[in-house]
Amino acid sequence: MDTREMRIQIENIDTLxxxxxxxxxxxxxxxKPKISINEIGSFIANDPVLTSRVLKVINSPxxxxxxxxxxxxxxxxxxxxxxxxxxxLGVSVFEAMQKTMVGLWEHSLGCAIASRIIATKxxxxxxxxxxxxxxxxxxxxxxxxxxxxxxxxxxxxxAQNGQTFMLDAEKKQFNISHADAGGWIAxxxxxxxxLVEPIEYHHKPHLSKVVPLxxxxxxxxxxxxxxxxxxxxxxxxxxxxxxxxxxxxxxxxGDLKEIVSELEDSFGQAGDFMLSDD
Amino acid sequence: MINPxxxxxxxxxxxxxxxxxxxxxxxxxxxEFATLRASLDYMYSSSPDILLIDITYDDPAVVSLxxxxxxxxxxxxxxxxxxxxxxFVVPGWDYLLVDDYLKRSALETxxxxxxxxxxxRAERAIEVNPLTGLPGNxxxxxxxxxRLNTGDKFAFAYADLDFxxxxxxxxxxxxGDEVLKMLGRLILNTVKERxxxxxxxxxxxxxxxxxxxxCDAAEEAxxxxxxxxxxxxxxxxxxxxxxxxxxxxTDREGQKKVFPLIxxxxxxxxxxRKRFAHYGExxxxxxxxxxxxxxxxxSCFRVDKRSRPLSDGMDVRINRA
Numbered sequence: 001m002d003t004r005e006m007r008i009q010i011e012n013i014d015t016l017x018x019x020x021x022x023x024x025x026x027x028x029x030x031x032k033p034k035i036s037i038n039e040i041g042s043f044i045a046n047d048p049v050l051t052s053r054v055l056k057v058i059n060s061p062x063x064x065x066x067x068x069x070x071x072x073x074x075x076x077x078x079x080x081x082x083x084x085x086x087x088x089l090g091v092s093v094f095e096a097m098q099k100t101m102v103g104l105w106e107h108s109l110g111c112a113i114a115s116r117i118i119a120t121k122x123x124x125x126x127x128x129x130x131x132x133x134x135x136x137x138x139x140x141x142x143x144x145x146x147x148x149x150x151x152x153x154x155x156x157x158x159a160q161n162g163q164t165f166m167l168d169a170e171k172k173q174f175n176i177s178h179a180d181a182g183g184w185i186a187x188x189x190x191x192x193x194x195l196v197e198p199i200e201y202h203h204k205p206h207l208s209k210v211v212p213l214x215x216x217x218x219x220x221x222x223x224x225x226x227x228x229x230x231x232x233x234x235x236x237x238x239x240x241x242x243x244x245x246x247x248x249x250x251x252x253x254g255d256l257k258e259i260v261s262e263l264e265d266s267f268g269q270a271g272d273f274m275l276s277d278d
Numbered sequence: 279m280i281n282p283x284x285x286x287x288x289x290x291x292x293x294x295x296x297x298x299x300x301x302x303x304x305x306x307x308x309x310e311f312a313t314l315r316a317s318l319d320y321m322y323s324s325s326p327d328i329l330l331i332d333i334t335y336d337d338p339a340v341v342s343l344x345x346x347x348x349x350x351x352x353x354x355x356x357x358x359x360x361x362x363x364x365x366f367v368v369p370g371w372d373y374l375l376v377d378d379y380l381k382r383s384a385l386e387t388x389x390x391x392x393x394x395x396x397x398x399r400a401e402r403a404i405e406v407n408p409l410t411g412l413p414g415n416x417x418x419x420x421x422x423x424x425r426l427n428t429g430d431k432f433a434f435a436y437a438d439l440d441f442x443x444x445x446x447x448x449x450x451x452x453x454g455d456e457v458l459k460m461l462g463r464l465i466l467n468t469v470k471e472r473x474x475x476x477x478x479x480x481x482x483x484x485x486x487x488x489x490x491x492x493c494d495a496a497e498e499a500x501x502x503x504x505x506x507x508x509x510x511x512x513x514x515x516x517x518x519x520x521x522x523x524x525x526x527x528t529d530r531e532g533q534k535k536v537f538p539l540i541x542x543x544x545x546x547x548x549x550x551r552k553r554f555a556h557y558g559e560x561x562x563x564x565x566x567x568x569x570x571x572x573x574x575x576x577s578c579f580r581v582d583k584r585s586r587p588l589s590d591g592m593d594v595r596i597n598r599a
Binding site for chain 1: 455456457459460464466468470471509510514517
């Protein structure tokens with residue numbers, strides 16, 4: 001399939017499925033008669049697919065301010081409880097590749113937490129928005145796994161057996177990477193630039209024009225999450241840090257240690273709750 | 279019936295007119311004319327609810343006159359029914375601008391309920407602001423007057439934006455509209471989350487939005503609206519200006535000036551402490567309180583607590599200095 005055709009197919013995706021453990025908990029959340037926006041928000045914030053769904057709806061032209069909202073809490077306030085509830089009722093689950101996806105969910109959650117920790121450390125005004133970018137950075141993998149499950153499984157086993165990076169295995173299989181696919185869908189769904197760029201350039205942070213700092217943070221958070229061993233991103237390697245991001249963030253070894261140790265603490269609580277089966 | 283609905287019936291056919299009068303008896307008042315031309319004077323001066331016109335055969339002159347009538351915004355609320363001869367096939371509904379039709383043979387069984395439904399539909403339809411989808415002035419007045427008449431205690435809040443004009447000047451009207459759409463949505467959701475029943479949100483126009491809530495709920499909701507608004511509004515600026523926290527725009531005298539980011543001011547008034555007989559009185563005090571809130575830098579709300587003079591006894595709750 002050529003790249004153009006692939007892009008059309010990916011852009012036609014309307015909704016993404018989540019993983020079974022999330023769906024079970026989700027139904028319990030929706031059924032609570034007196035749930036607050038904050039409660040729903042803290043649940044959604046742990047799932048890349050639910051978060052992307054909320055952001056897609058609030059940034060759609062129907063609400064009249066496309067490409068403006070990158071904060072999950074703001075999106076929920078502007079959508080309102082009824083819309084959010086209704087939207088969550090339609091969520092489905094992956095039928096294939098469930099195990100891979102659970103690993104990817106863990107990785108995404110870890111990257112979200114690491115992004116938030118680094119953003120706070122760097123004194124950024126809105127660490128939550130950087131955390132969302134971290135949560136969504138691998139949304140392209142979800143997209144490709146959904147649309148081309150067989151080929152994507154091949155790429156994963158390729159990366160495993162051939163001992164290569166997932167990025168290279170994807171390029172070999174599809175001619176594009178998950179970062180391209182994620183960028184396409186993020187554009188298509190009118191996500192703001194401070195989400196599009198980290199998704200599209202988290203492997204090439206030097207290409208980010210509008211939000212280089214956020215993109216660099218997500219890049220480093222991605223690597224730290226892999227290094228710390230949270231979840232599964234498709235391969236068993238930790239790629240080298242891009243010098244652009246490294247210089248921009250200027251983190252000391254002490255900083256890194258603190259970040260990883262904070263990541264371990266936070267991930268324990270969030271990950272257990274979201275990904276356990278009960 | 280206090281306010282009888284009026285249906286204008288146009289036909290040269292006396293039998294048809296008397297049939298229609300019989301079927302609609304007691305539902306509405308009927309005014310008959312032989313031709314559309316003869317009815318025009320009445321149509322434009324009396325604003326009837328429904329026009330029922332007999333188009334047994336295709337008559338281009340009548341159709342053209344009818345279409346002109348229907349496209350005049352003054353008669354926007356007029357609902358037009360065509361009574362079509364059973365043999366008449368309409369070439370397309372852009373040829374004949376009507377809201378509904380009845381076949382002559384179906385008059386006896388259909389006409390009463392169709393006209394009744396149309397009258398009810400018109401009652402339900404309310405004017406909404408095209409930007410926010412919120413109800414407009416007529417509904418706002420109705421909602422307030424209804425509560426004043428029943429004597430229910432309620433709070434009426436009047437919100438508008440500070441430094442909205444420089445934003446429009448700097449980014450253009452369509453970006454300004456984005457802010458208003460966000461504002462409408464934000465206020466509606468916050469009000470409905472705090473008080474799902476018995477509350478009301480309306481859009482007066484421009485950046486003026488009002489809401490009605492229970493007295494205690496209004497202050498809490500206003501505080502939340504302010505907090506949410508201040509957190510969301512920076513994303514409506516370009517990144518550079520968002521970071522700086524101000525914009526440069528040209529003021530009314532053509533001078534370049536620095537303006538802060540948009541903030542929101544809310545004035546709240548309630549009939550718990552004061553008696554209001556009329557909507558206008560209440561709106562005036564709410565607007566006064568909003569102006570008072572506007573004198574404070576940043577977003578804030580002010581509640582009218584006067585049984586004393588304006589400068590005294592005010593709620594001094596400053597959200598952001």
